[in-house]
Amino acid sequence: MHKRSDDRLVAYLDGELEVAERREIEAWLASDATAREKFAALAESTNLVRAAFDEIIHEPVPDRLIAAARGESVSSEPVGRVLPFRRRQATEAASTSRPWRVGLPVAACLLGLLLGGNAAYFGVAKLALNGSGKSPAVAAAAADNLWLDNAAGYFKLVASAGDGALIDVAPTDDPREALQKISQNLPQAVRLPDLKPWGLKFRGARLVVADGRPAAQLVYTTDNKAIGPLTLLIGSSKEPDISPTLARRQEVNLLYWRHQGRAYALVGQSDIGYLWGIANDVAWQLDAI
């Protein structure tokens, strides 16, 4: 019998005890109201501590730290550079000044999508992979590549379109309505992550094809040039879960992961630090972790 101590109680709360010790603590809690009260208070204060520090995770990472992590010369700016929100200027000058404007590469991307995306949609890519005798690992890597190429390509289409983005379902007063329409074409309903705290506004959704399967592309924009437009691609996948993985395609950053039959890709041209923080938020909101 282990001593009934605060150490053990806290370790029980942290899930650090072996089965026999856990049962001892549970028996103690069942028989001792004071211990139960203490345990409840400990659990609550633990949640408070987590909440108190959680918001730091969602803060934009200052440029100087990203530069330092890259081993680049660090700017003298003491804090992160988050540009103030500005009213959108529907002028040609404003349009051409967008850092995410991609111009000609979009043509190549469009061609790639037409060839890659549609071919995959009709199962050609799948058949080719399965019939080629490639190992499952190679096939999975190829599928990942196709998924990433599609995700990057669709992002560039949206980014290049600017205000005239190719939106299938525009947001109404209730943005969830847009998602419901898109979800009708998907194996699983898609929920809408709220990214307003990042200054990102939901602009609508598109039904696209990624890796041969229909997927929802959620489009967000912001006047904050440090972040720029973002798309979140949500599709289904039969591949096993994978941890968040960084990728770079067609001069676009992607953070993608799979969880319980779903594949996610957050795509944008913002720094990886922003992307990571936003992806963390998305995963949290969608229970996709």
Add this chain to the structure above:
Amino acid sequence: MSLSQKMAGSPVHLVSDRGPVSDRDRFCDQLIAVLPRLRRFARGLTGSAVEADDLVQAACERALARRHQFQEGTRFDSWMFRIVQTIWIDQIRARDVRKEDGDVAEERLGSDEPVRRVEARLSLDEVRRAVDRLPRDQRTALLLVTVDGLSYKEAAEVARVPVGTIMSRLARARIALQQHLAAGGGMLGSKKDAQAQ
């Protein structure tokens, strides 16, 4: 489990359309990916946003300089936490702190404004301040385990102490914190008062 905690278990991979990615690039990407958590850890240690970012910046520079010391297959985030903690301790020593942590904590506790106690409100800022009042070792254990989700074993490796030490430091930290939040008129205290009424 947060995404950050999940990411902690496996290295971040980088796929590039520009050919093979260099080890250095891969290392930098891992470093960038862990930055939000390093900032949070450093904020908890220092209690100051500016100091925390300075600390993380110094840790990045040291990590890049000692990149060859990182052992593949081990946890990158734990390695970085250790660097942050080491630099922080060095900084504290350099400042020639005259008092032991416990004394500092006592002094800070004693300097609490009575008004704050009476207000019976504890914002999340105040929770952070309560954490800041904990002795350094307890604070580190709390941040690593409670906030960042490391196991006791992993936290012990970062802090370079036995698992039992982490366990007792955590228990002392949690009990002290809980008592402070309750007695100081915080959310816990307010809730109890409300229930009593």
